Amino acid sequence: MGQQDIEAMLRFFKVLANENRLKILGVLADRECGVEELAALLRLKAPTVSHHLDKLRDLGFVDMRTDGNDHLYRLSVDSLQEMSKRVFSSFTPESVVSLADDVEYDAWEAKVLGAFVDGEQITRVPAGYKKRLVILKWLVNYFEEGRKYSEKEVNEIIERHHEDYCLFRREFVMNGLMERRDGVYWRVEWQLPDLA
Amino acid sequence: MGQQDIEAMLRFFKVLANENRLKILGVLADRECGVEELAALLRLKAPTVSHHLDKLRDLGFVDMRTDGNDHLYRLSVDSLQEMSKRVFSSFTPESVVSLADDVEYDAWEAKVLGAFVDGEQITRVPAGYKKRLVILKWLVNYFEEGRKYSEKEVNEIIERHHEDYCLFRREFVMNGLMERRDGVYWRVEWQLPDLA
DNA sequence: ATGCTAATTAGATAGCTATCGAACTAGGAG
DNA sequence: CTCCTAGTTCGATAGCTATCTAATTAGCAT
Numbered sequence: 001m002g003q004q005d006i007e008a009m010l011r012f013f014k015v016l017a018n019e020n021r022l023k024i025l026g027v028l029a030d031r032e033c034g035v036e037e038l039a040a041l042l043r044l045k046a047p048t049v050s051h052h053l054d055k056l057r058d059l060g061f062v063d064m065r066t067d068g069n070d071h072l073y074r075l076s077v078d079s080l081q082e083m084s085k086r087v088f089s090s091f092t093p094e095s096v097v098s099l100a101d102d103v104e105y106d107a108w109e110a111k112v113l114g115a116f117v118d119g120e121q122i123t124r125v126p127a128g129y130k131k132r133l134v135i136l137k138w139l140v141n142y143f144e145e146g147r148k149y150s151e152k153e154v155n156e157i158i159e160r161h162h163e164d165y166c167l168f169r170r171e172f173v174m175n176g177l178m179e180r181r182d183g184v185y186w187r188v189e190w191q192l193p194d195l196a
Numbered sequence: 197m198g199q200q201d202i203e204a205m206l207r208f209f210k211v212l213a214n215e216n217r218l219k220i221l222g223v224l225a226d227r228e229c230g231v232e233e234l235a236a237l238l239r240l241k242a243p244t245v246s247h248h249l250d251k252l253r254d255l256g257f258v259d260m261r262t263d264g265n266d267h268l269y270r271l272s273v274d275s276l277q278e279m280s281k282r283v284f285s286s287f288t289p290e291s292v293v294s295l296a297d298d299v300e301y302d303a304w305e306a307k308v309l310g311a312f313v314d315g316e317q318i319t320r321v322p323a324g325y326k327k328r329l330v331i332l333k334w335l336v337n338y339f340e341e342g343r344k345y346s347e348k349e350v351n352e353i354i355e356r357h358h359e360d361y362c363l364f365r366r367e368f369v370m371n372g373l374m375e376r377r378d379g380v381y382w383r384v385e386w387q388l389p390d391l392a
Numbered sequence: 393a394t395g396c397t398a399a400t401t402a403g404a405t406a407g408c409t410a411t412c413g414a415a416c417t418a419g420g421a422g
Numbered sequence: 423c424t425c426c427t428a429g430t431t432c433g434a435t436a437g438c439t440a441t442c443t444a445a446t447t448a449g450c451a452t
Contacts, residue, residue, distance in 0.1 A: 010215055017209035022202055026296025040304040048441050069398045069449055077289050088284045093273050100222025108236040244411050265419050265428045
């Protein structure tokens, strides 16, 4: 899956993303043809057609048999159908996700942190919701999971990273990264909020 | 079908024949994203991503909702599946033929005739089987269907177009364009020989 | 062998497309 | 109202791909 998946899919689409190659498939679906014949039908020169046939043959979409001087090409319906089926069955929601297997999902958060955090210090507070959440998730890591903190302790820890402990304490609770009862705070396992 | 068919298919494949666009689909299948976020994940600049999203949106593969300043994109699974299904179902042998709907199937024969026939005269006899057949099919049209010809008449008609009437008379019979019994010749409805 | 025909390979060019920086637009936030 | 942020649009550039001509290979027929 993943890396290999996307490469195969990419080759598949690239080969089919050309008008003349599609036409060649169309002609060959009807009858076996030589290169010059195809060239005449598509009003191209032989080398061009040869080049296209190369690509089609690489993926196994066409077969070739040699008859005297002629190289007679024909459509390989099986390969075409088999491969298309495989590709298109990868278009279920779950499989599409795997197209992004090799993207580093941290890159975004890293960039945001780089922009708003310097070492241990929060230098600026991002305006946008998504970015602020990144900062909060970074900051909340300075609290142990499962442990209870008094409000004074919370303020103290936050203040090591940004002077406005009130803001962040409030944001923690509002965004569901911490809970509070009777003046006691604790970390909460965060999960994506439902955006309805 | 045909002309319209191939254009739709082409647009479909062209949009999907790009690594970064596939990755975008992959990411969006997992979560809603803004442009800058995608840019960071794919290590591209925002304008590039915007450009890709344009193309994906043209085909309806992604939806956009605007939230404050952010444009949040998400995968449109339905469109993707619906469209793939349509394309995929065009890969039956019969449908593939229609990809060549707008190729002029006469082009090849016209070219061969142009190369070996000058006006009414056959100037040269092509060596290859396929080309010779084109000439024969052209020549046989000088004989009426359903009528019987004596060998002398056959020779006479052929000779108006090429001196070697023996050759062509023989070829006619060998290739099944004419039949002969008791010294009488007649045209036969020609059909593609079975190449086993 | 020699020449002819069809196909492929190599090399060059033109056209398209992905990418980027810069300028522009539009929505909040102070 | 002004600034700031996120997105889009514009213009330029670099890289890829389709196409062609010329040169090469392979098979057939003379």
